Each structure stands twice: as C-alpha cells, then as structure tokens.
Amino acid sequence: MNWLLLVLAGFFEVAFAFCLGKTKEATGTTIYYWYAAFFVTLTISMLLLIRATQTLPIGTAYAVWTGIGAAGTVAVGIFFFKDPATFWRLFFLVTLIGSVIGLKVVSH
Numbered sequence: 001m002n003w004l005l006l007v008l009a010g011f012f013e014v015a016f017a018f019c020l021g022k023t024k025e026a027t028g029t030t031i032y033y034w035y036a037a038f039f040v041t042l043t044i045s046m047l048l049l050i051r052a053t054q055t056l057p058i059g060t061a062y063a064v065w066t067g068i069g070a071a072g073t074v075a076v077g078i079f080f081f082k083d084p085a086t087f088w089r090l091f092f093l094v095t096l097i098g099s100v101i102g103l104k105v106v107s108h
Contacts, residue, residue, distance in 0.1 A: 001050045003104070006061055009048035012070025016041040017073040021081050058108045067100035 019038035026034050044067075053061045074093050077083035 002055045005048045006052035006064055008054065008066065009045045009052060010065050010072065012041045012045035012048065013065065014072030014076060015070030016045060017069065018076050018080065021076070056075075057107060060103050063103055064100050067096055071100070073098050 011022075014037050017043060019034050023031050023034045023038070043100065049065050071093055072091065074083070076087075078085045083089075
C-alpha cells in the first residue's frame with residue numbers, strides 16, 4: 001500500500017512541475033489558477049511522501065519519489081513544452097527509470 005502512495009506522490013510531483021511550467025505560458029488571471037494548482041499538487045505530493053516514509057526506508061522512498069518526478073517531468077517537458085528529445089536525454093531517462101525500478105526490487 002505504501003508503495004502505491006509513493007508512486008502517487010511521484011505523480012503529483014510531476015503534476016506540480018507541470019503547473020509550474022504552465023505559469024510561464026499563462027497570462028492575466030490564469031496564472032493564479034496555475035499557481036494555486038501548483039500549491040495544491042505540491043501539498044498532496046508531500047503528504048503522500050510523508051505517509052509512505054512511515055514504513056518505507058527514507059533513502060529508498062525519497063530516491064524513488066524524486067526519480068518518478070524527474071523522469072515524469074522530463075517526459076512532460078518533451079510532450080507538452082517542446083523540450084528536445086535527444087538521444088542522450090532519452091538514454092539517461094531510461095537509466096533513471098531502471099534505477100528507480102532497481103531500488104524497488106532490492107528494498108524490503
């Protein structure tokens with residue numbers, strides 16, 4: 001159950017990064033909606049991370065959370081913000097995902 005909470009926390013980390021990216025594109029009062037969404041998703045992500053670390057090792061949980069967030073944010077950047085999808089970016093993205101999976105496999 002706590003692994004599921006940790007994965008959800010990682011997805012909310014991606015969501016708050018997406019909201020932060022959208023604030024750069026927003027104009028007028030729309031920017032405040034994206035900032036509000038940023039703070040809501042940030043709060044949810046942190047609360048889920050706190051809950052998950054009550055039973056999971058902190059080092060593993062934090063590494064998995066940041067790994068999901070980093071990999072997801074790179075993917076969001078490529079698909080939504082037109083970030084470059086070069087060979088090396090994708091190569092290191094795959095190695096990052098492999099590392100996150102590896103941490104899950106070796107954790108008790």
